[in-house]
Amino acid sequence: MLVGLVLPVIALATGAFEGDSLASSVGSGYRHALWGSVKLSLVCAVLGAVFGLLVARAVLAGGAVLRRLVLTASGVLANFGGVPLAFMFIATIGNAGIVTTALHDWTGLDLANSPFSLYQFGGLAVVYLYFLVPLMVIVIAPALDGVRAEWSEAAENLGASRWQYWRHVAGPLLAPPVMAGALLLFCGSLSAFATAQAMVGATVPLVTLQIANALSGNVSADNAGVGAALAIEMIILVSIVMAVYWAIERRTARWLR
Template identity: 85%
Template sequence: MTIAATPVRARSFWGRARRCGPWLSVAPFLLIMLIGLILPTVALGFGAFGNGTSDIEAALGGGYRQALWGSLKLSVVCAVLGAACGLLLARAVLAGGGLLRRLVLTASGVLANFGGVPLAFMFIATIGNAGIVTALIRDWTGFDLANSAFSLYQFGGLVLVYLYFLVPLMVIVIAPALDGVRVEWSEAAANLGATRAQYWRLVAGPLLAPPVMAGALLLFCGSLSAFATAQAMVGGTVPLVTLQIANALSGNVSADHEGVGAALALEMIVLVSIVMAVYWTIERRTARWLR
């Protein structure tokens, strides 16, 4: 009986196809990255340096510097508060388990993606100057929230609105890390005479610190890049880089600084890239420790 041999050319073709399979499967994603991220970034670079360094200097000075500091301040405050509240909520929910866990995690997945103008309208209609809750509090207690120290249309109000979607995002990010902290570790520490505080300070704390930091960095990026909610709520009341970019795109810049919008956008890309690089580094270390 004669056994037909597979042609060498066919074997080499299928071998190359198997080797190229992973690249072909991610080719659509790479194409989207090229069209939606790399090419626009290159175009921003040309636009930002089209007039030499004058547009870059303008983006780092004057009112644009104030907007940069405003965005950084807002992002830091939202990241710290969102990480702390999300960590506490996730720990309480995961400890409860059962139906509560499923409900909160499902709701967090929805609320983490709820933002923009609808979110701003919801808060304005609820606790704005003419909101439903504001009117009820005024009618029942005589306290006028609209004339109090808190204002929804200032920095504190913007932080409150941002936390509405940042805290659920933190819950989603930190939940796998909390699940990775095993009960046996706490029991072993107790058997060795460690107190609860010592367990969290010496065992669980160092293990959870990297994912908490990574989650805080992710919230920082989310706050830094958010635009529609701030535009609908505060307009120009709170100086933010994203609002300045919108003004540049709408033509509200001087004629000799037409590239200032590109410089501001490039500035944001550099900031977010640095933060995300740190985030990915921390995530890799966390994944290795919690295996």
């Protein structure tokens, strides 16, 4: 913890407060990149939480074998990212990808010139969801297991409709873990770097890419200080999100005992 977390944060903080690095890091260009990362993370967190919840609900209702297969696969896919993930999508649905070429040859559909582009904001969000949805499945599955079948039966015996059961019983119980999972996905999206670097470069403004540019070997020491300041801003943002996540998780654990 000391070597891997504490000392690097101290080094970043030292560099961030040298000169006017901190003031420069909130300039228009860097602020735009920070907002781009936050916007992308919000979109991915919401979509990942919704699709992950739906997949987990379907999987848990599908039997023990399907459950083991999907949860095992989710454990692998949730950790599959970086350049290999970017290459997989580029080779599949990129401008010259296998699927893009096959659709053009067989149906005349030209994905390369369609409104959707793998190398823009929407394409990057789709790629991120490839590992965020499995992560949400892993996170939300224990909470879904905590919602007992007896509660649904009791609500039905008391005359409640299916909507009323989800509105007044299951929904309030699942809302905190879903929110906690969405916050976790937000942090994962915010901190992702290698996939975005390999796919979009400077096309989509992201703070992680700005940090990499600032800390690269062909910049001045002042820019290195700006990179450290941007990293400190990310650490503060992630720390706030994770504090909220831990508070929600504690509340959820108490309710689902």
